[in-house]
Amino acid sequence: MRLSDASVVIRPRTAWEAMDLGVLMAREHRLLLMSSWALVTLPVFAALTALLWKYPSTAIFLFWWLKPAFDRLPLYILSKALFGETPSIKQAVRQWPRLLKGQLLASLTWRRLSLSRSFVMPVSQLEGLDGPARQKRLGVLQQRNAGAARWLTTIGVHLEIGLWFGCMTLFYLFIPQNLESDWDWQRLILATSSEGLWLEHLSNAFYAVILVFWEPIYVACGFSLYLNRRTVLEAWDLELVFRRLRQRLSNVVPLLLLMMGLSLLPFSPPAMAESSPSQKPLATQDASQSIKSLMEKPPFKNPETVTRYRFGEDKPPVKNKAHRDGKLPDWLKALLDNLNSNTFKHIAQGLEVLLWGLIVGALITLVWRYREWLRTFVSRRRLRKPQDLKVAPAQLFGLELGLETLPDDIASAAEHLWPTQPREALGLLYRGLLSRLLHDFNMPLKSADTEGQILERVNQLQQPQLLAFSDDLTRHWQNLAYGHRLPPPSVQQQLCSDWRTLFSRGSNP
Amino acid sequence: MPSAPLDTRYQIETPEGIELPLRPAGLTSRVLAFAFDLGVRAVVMGVLLVPLAMLGNVGIGLGSLLLFLISWWYMVLFEVLNQGCSPGKQVMGLRVVHDDGTPIGWSASLIRNLLRFVDMLPFGYFLGAISCLQHPHFKRLGDLAAGTLVIYREQPLLRPQIPQATALRLPFALDLSEQRAILGFAERQGELSTERVHELASILATPLHVSPARAVEQLNGVARGLLGPT
Numbered sequence: 001m002r003l004s005d006a007s008v009v010i011r012p013r014t015a016w017e018a019m020d021l022g023v024l025m026a027r028e029h030r031l032l033l034m035s036s037w038a039l040v041t042l043p044v045f046a047a048l049t050a051l052l053w054k055y056p057s058t059a060i061f062l063f064w065w066l067k068p069a070f071d072r073l074p075l076y077i078l079s080k081a082l083f084g085e086t087p088s089i090k091q092a093v094r095q096w097p098r099l100l101k102g103q104l105l106a107s108l109t110w111r112r113l114s115l116s117r118s119f120v121m122p123v124s125q126l127e128g129l130d131g132p133a134r135q136k137r138l139g140v141l142q143q144r145n146a147g148a149a150r151w152l153t154t155i156g157v158h159l160e161i162g163l164w165f166g167c168m169t170l171f172y173l174f175i176p177q178n179l180e181s182d183w184d185w186q187r188l189i190l191a192t193s194s195e196g197l198w199l200e201h202l203s204n205a206f207y208a209v210i211l212v213f214w215e216p217i218y219v220a221c222g223f224s225l226y227l228n229r230r231t232v233l234e235a236w237d238l239e240l241v242f243r244r245l246r247q248r249l250s251n252v253v254p255l256l257l258l259m260m261g262l263s264l265l266p267f268s269p270p271a272m273a274e275s276s277p278s279q280k281p282l283a284t285q286d287a288s289q290s291i292k293s294l295m296e297k298p299p300f301k302n303p304e305t306v307t308r309y310r311f312g313e314d315k316p317p318v319k320n321k322a323h324r325d326g327k328l329p330d331w332l333k334a335l336l337d338n339l340n341s342n343t344f345k346h347i348a349q350g351l352e353v354l355l356w357g358l359i360v361g362a363l364i365t366l367v368w369r370y371r372e373w374l375r376t377f378v379s380r381r382r383l384r385k386p387q388d389l390k391v392a393p394a395q396l397f398g399l400e401l402g403l404e405t406l407p408d409d410i411a412s413a414a415e416h417l418w419p420t421q422p423r424e425a426l427g428l429l430y431r432g433l434l435s436r437l438l439h440d441f442n443m444p445l446k447s448a449d450t451e452g453q454i455l456e457r458v459n460q461l462q463q464p465q466l467l468a469f470s471d472d473l474t475r476h477w478q479n480l481a482y483g484h485r486l487p488p489p490s491v492q493q494q495l496c497s498d499w500r501t502l503f504s505r506g507s508n509p
Numbered sequence: 510m511p512s513a514p515l516d517t518r519y520q521i522e523t524p525e526g527i528e529l530p531l532r533p534a535g536l537t538s539r540v541l542a543f544a545f546d547l548g549v550r551a552v553v554m555g556v557l558l559v560p561l562a563m564l565g566n567v568g569i570g571l572g573s574l575l576l577f578l579i580s581w582w583y584m585v586l587f588e589v590l591n592q593g594c595s596p597g598k599q600v601m602g603l604r605v606v607h608d609d610g611t612p613i614g615w616s617a618s619l620i621r622n623l624l625r626f627v628d629m630l631p632f633g634y635f636l637g638a639i640s641c642l643q644h645p646h647f648k649r650l651g652d653l654a655a656g657t658l659v660i661y662r663e664q665p666l667l668r669p670q671i672p673q674a675t676a677l678r679l680p681f682a683l684d685l686s687e688q689r690a691i692l693g694f695a696e697r698q699g700e701l702s703t704e705r706v707h708e709l710a711s712i713l714a715t716p717l718h719v720s721p722a723r724a725v726e727q728l729n730g731v732a733r734g735l736l737g738p739t
Contacts, residue, residue, distance in 0.1 A: 009516035016601075017661065020517045020535030023642055028515060148537075155540050159638060166635030173631055217642055221537070235701055235709060241690035242712040249681065249716035344566045 003240050005083045011237045013228050015148030022224030026074075026217040029081050033074050033216035036092045041070050045208045049201055056200035060207060067215065068107040068117065072099040072125055074219040079126055082227075103130060116142065118222020119149035119229075145229045149222060156218050160210060167206040396447060396454075397481075399431045403439060406432055411499045418492050423480060426487065429495060430477045433470060436503060451478060469498050519646055519658070521610050529610055532661040533646040536638065538601045539659055545597035550579055584622045588613055594662075604662045617655040624651035669696035677730035679717075688735050695732035 003010060007028075008021060026033060045063050052059040073096050080087050087095070103124050111117065120138055123129055129137050231237060295301065367374065394402055407413040410432040417425035434454070437443045443457055451474050458470045473495060479485045487495075519531045557575055561568035587595040593605040593613045605613045605621070628637030628649045637649040646658060672695060683691070698706055710724035719727045 007514055009514045009518075013517065014661070016534065016538040017517050017532060019537045020533070020647065021515065023535050023647070024515050024517060024645065027643065027645070151541065152537055155537055159536075159540075162633035163635060163638065166632040169631040170635070213639075213642075232700065234705055235694070235697060238690050238694050238697070238709055239712065241686055242694075242709060245683075245687050245690070246712055246716050252681070344570070347567050 001083060003236055004243065007082060007084055008224075008227075010227075010231055010240060012232045015145045015225065015228070018145070018224050018228035019148065019152060019221040021228070022221035023217055025078060025081075025224060026220035029077065029086065030216075032081075032086065032089060032092070033077060033220075034212050036073055036077060036089050037070065037216055038212045039089065039093050040073055040096055041211065042208060044070075045205070049204065053197065053201075056197060056204055059201075060204040063204070063208065065108070065112065067211070068112060068121070069100060069104060071118070071121060071215065071219050072096070074216040075121060075125055075223055078220055078223050079122070099125070102128065115153045116146050116149035118152060118218055119146065119225050121219070122223055122226045140233065141226070141229050144232070145225050149225055152218070152221050152225070156214070160207070160214060163210045163214065164203075164207050167210060168203055171202075171206070396434055396445065396449065397451075399427065399434065401431060401435045401438060403435060406435055410503075411496045414499075415496050418489075422486050422492070425492070426473075426477055426480050426495075429499060430473055432499070433473055437470075465502060469502055472498070519660075521608075523610075531606070531610060531658065533648075534601075534603050534659045534661050535647040536641045538603060538661075539641070539647070542595070542597035542601040542603055545600050546584070546595050547597075549596050550583055554579060581622070584625075585615070585618045588618045588622075589615055598659075602662050602664060603659055605657050605659050608656045608658055613657055617657050621651035621655035621657050624654050627651065670699070671695045671732055671736060672698060672729045674726060674729035674733050676733040676736075677727065678734050679731055683735075691728060692732050692735055695729050698729075 008025065013021065041063075044066065048059045048063055049056075052062070073092060076095055076099055077087060077092050107121075107124070111120075114120070120141070123134055123137050123141065127137065394400070406428070410428060414425040414428050417428065434445070437454070437458065438445050441461060443454075443461075445454065445457070449457075455467075455470060455474055458467050461467070476487045476491065476495070480487070517532060517535075519533050521529050521531060523529060554576070558572055561572045561575070564571070584595050588605050591599070594603070598604060605618070607613060607617060625637075628634055628640070628651055630636050634649075637651070640653070641647050641649045644653070648658065652658065671692075694706075694709060701709075706725055707721070710728050711721035713728065714721040714724040717724060717727050
């Protein structure tokens, strides 16, 4: 056995991965495994069937019982193929009688029902161990992976049954319809007459065919589990790399010495400016030609043919369904009748209302969620409304702006106040201005606006007279409010007269 | 003998030129994962259907809705929302991904689970099992159609114990696989028999210029040196 010849990558795997490797090994040699298996088992099966024609169940049971004897052939092939000595079919089948010699009785009697059969088979067949030595070996091997081997057999049983039934169903589906109508499946199964016998033998044959496919895979999975266990136990992968490393080093060391010797000799490294071998100049035409041909090739251009299904003209026949409807089974009828009954109707209506309610609710939620968006992009009518609704502030800088808080004739009131309470007088004028701006000019003033911002807005109104007056008044108001500097009396008079000329339209609207 | 040795790994190359080895999962572990999922679904159905059966016809209606949800959406919802793991796959350490290793999306998961019904034809996953055993990456028909792959999840590793030794440096360079092998030798000494450890180490005794008896210690020292200060 030379590990370096192994045809699989040797490294420790999990138990499941090891079995997957077995599936791959079986796939690699599928033809050989299946044909050799068929060559060995199918004649035995035929002989059993012929001998026990009256007892098909016994025949298939015996055939199933003999599986460990057949399993030795795929194991032999796989163990040879692992190290690259794949035998031909003829060689393999010729080997089979020789393979049967060791421990056949044990494997066909007390070891037959062992669930880890595939895992331990290599110990007796490939290592040739028997008795206490085998037991000891198994004790070591089965510390791990034995559970997976049991699962493998359990799954195998179910898979065989599934595939077997699948084959029978497939067979049943392929029976022409006019033949099928004459058959009563149950009667055939229960029949003990010769008519039923061949059917049972047929299903036995299906089992034999299933085994041709599955059993080599089963053996391969068990074998790869065994290999994996030994890889872990004996660190085969490390041995492989170590041997390769030794090989490499034994080649390299003399070379290294030689190199060191050579490096002592003076030699000139190739210089960058050394004349390189002159390249043949490319003609532009040739170059463009070759570029073009390169650009047509895969990495640059990937032509692809796309084939799609299109709807044909002919409609599938609908008749078939109506034909089926005529003979509904009773239980389905009863179920449908129940569904039509009144009790269900009420609850169904309730459910319907609930579902519609859900839809309506979802729609409302959707509209509510996007109400801003809808307002902006869908409804034109509501576009101006939010501005109209804006509430005019009742106060600015602590000054009351309500119309009712101001006197009717602001200018005269201010003139009265000038001598005694100049601060109140100027305040009244400024309040009056703000109030006018707010209510007559519909200026969107906010309580957060400063005097400067209000002036800017007045500027936007494009009324130079109003702007000049506002500017003047604001300046004097700011001087008084924050600087405690009274405007001179001439200015006081000026402001009052300006007010009159500006708002001479009279009193409040 | 095939040119490339058989392996269960599936290499994909990312656009950045990085090789990602995935480990496709074969029939056995997937069967067990499916059986677990089937059991979970059966238990859930059993628990929910008993009270529904008492409701009479409404119960039948709701039960059919439940049956629909569980049989068609159980796998899809778990696979898409739980990083490609249904509960069974979680238990078996499996995961579904796209062929290029990216997480599975709605369309792929829906396709691969709807096509279960093709895999089941004509009885009990007949086609699915055959396809799974024949495909090099163990895909059933649904996987082929959806472009998905069932792989083993990467399990968190335990920090391996390395025997104490004085760190050494070798006078020649080791490539990656050789470094790994020497580290693996140090890490797996506990699992191997003493005789086997000496046998393995003596392979390298000559190139290391030590006597076979001292080779194990030498290799452990090299492993320490490779590991660097810890």
